[in-house]
Amino acid sequence: MVNPKSICEKLDRRLSAVLGSRIVILNYHHVLASRQDLFNICVAPKNFEAHLEFLKRRYRVLGLSELLGLLKIGKIPHRAVVLTFDDGYSDNYLNAVPLLEKYRMPATFFVTTQHLDTLEEFWWDGIQRLALSLKKFPEKVHLEISGEDCELALGSSPEPTLRLLSQKMYSLEEESRRRLLQELFRKCGVRDEPRAEYRCFSSEELFLISKNPLFEMGAHTVSHRSLKSLPLETQRMEILASKKCLEEIIQKTIRHFAYPFGTPEHYTPETQRLVQACGFKSACTVGSSAVNPDSPLFGLCRLAVGDGPATSFSQKLAECFHS
Numbered sequence: 001m002v003n004p005k006s007i008c009e010k011l012d013r014r015l016s017a018v019l020g021s022r023i024v025i026l027n028y029h030h031v032l033a034s035r036q037d038l039f040n041i042c043v044a045p046k047n048f049e050a051h052l053e054f055l056k057r058r059y060r061v062l063g064l065s066e067l068l069g070l071l072k073i074g075k076i077p078h079r080a081v082v083l084t085f086d087d088g089y090s091d092n093y094l095n096a097v098p099l100l101e102k103y104r105m106p107a108t109f110f111v112t113t114q115h116l117d118t119l120e121e122f123w124w125d126g127i128q129r130l131a132l133s134l135k136k137f138p139e140k141v142h143l144e145i146s147g148e149d150c151e152l153a154l155g156s157s158p159e160p161t162l163r164l165l166s167q168k169m170y171s172l173e174e175e176s177r178r179r180l181l182q183e184l185f186r187k188c189g190v191r192d193e194p195r196a197e198y199r200c201f202s203s204e205e206l207f208l209i210s211k212n213p214l215f216e217m218g219a220h221t222v223s224h225r226s227l228k229s230l231p232l233e234t235q236r237m238e239i240l241a242s243k244k245c246l247e248e249i250i251q252k253t254i255r256h257f258a259y260p261f262g263t264p265e266h267y268t269p270e271t272q273r274l275v276q277a278c279g280f281k282s283a284c285t286v287g288s289s290a291v292n293p294d295s296p297l298f299g300l301c302r303l304a305v306g307d308g309p310a311t312s313f314s315q316k317l318a319e320c321f322h323s
């Protein structure tokens with residue numbers, strides 16, 4: 001006779017074996033309360049703490065370098081996750097780091113270096129600020145993007161057009177992005193004043209974070225352009241200069257890299273080889289898959305985390321483990 005209990009135990013062991021060979025790398029951006037989040041990149045500090053509380057109870061949180069060591073020997077602990085943060089926002093220092101320290105959780109911060117020590121916002125945060133600034137946008141605005149006249153339909157629901165505009169700026173040089181945004185603000189009749197709470201790390205904040213052995217810094221290029229569209233030499237400059245800049249500030253070797261925008265349409269196999277040739281040990285992407293011992297070290301997939309309580313977070317995490 002078949003014993004249902006033994007079947008359940010067998011299934012549970014098989015599930016554990018599957019889960020045990022997988023790990024989910026989580027990808028956060030801002031840890032900041034936001035009124036309207038056009039790009040779904042802000043997690044409110046209270047929700048972030050709920051995520052950490054949940055992880056503390058149910059999962060083991062590893063550092064990225066620790067994960068690499070375990071991947072090499074094919075030994076992934078059961079129910080393990082890695083925490084990463086992209087872009088280098090000061091709110092990571094002010095809001096995320098104290099909570100990570102409270103829960104004693106390791107994390108890696110991938111930093112884009114161009115806005116360090118400035119009050120400037122990334123262009124996508126500038127676009128989000130514009131979306132928040134006006135109740136009624138002009139129906140149409142004309143902008144010149146890469147030499148072409150583009151008509152932007154804004155009006156009463158500008159969000160889809162503004163998201164599209166952000167995508168058109170993925171490959172542009174920083175100066176072109178800045179000019180374009182200034183022009184857009186001017187045509188919409190809004191004053192262009194960056195918000196201090198959206199600024200990037202200062203060198204001092206970077207240095208202070210890096211002193212804690214729980215935390216690692218990783219490179220995320222100089223100007224956060226889509227690497228695939230750039231000549232290889234420009235890609236090399238973006239990758240290597242961000243590494244050197246961070247190493248100079250924290251006085252430690254930078255081992256890990258994350259591709260800007262992260263999905264496969266923003267890098268190529270040549271980019272991956274270039275990252276390796278620049279002396280990195282791993283590179284992270286963005287997607288919805290868990291990592292296993294067969295995952296390529298220069299294509300480690302991460303799950304982007306949006307705002308929400310522990311319930312929706314835990315569901316998304318479980319889905320990724322089973323993907």
Ligand SMILES: [Zn+2]
Pocket residue numbers: 086087220224260261
């Ligand atoms: Zn990024």
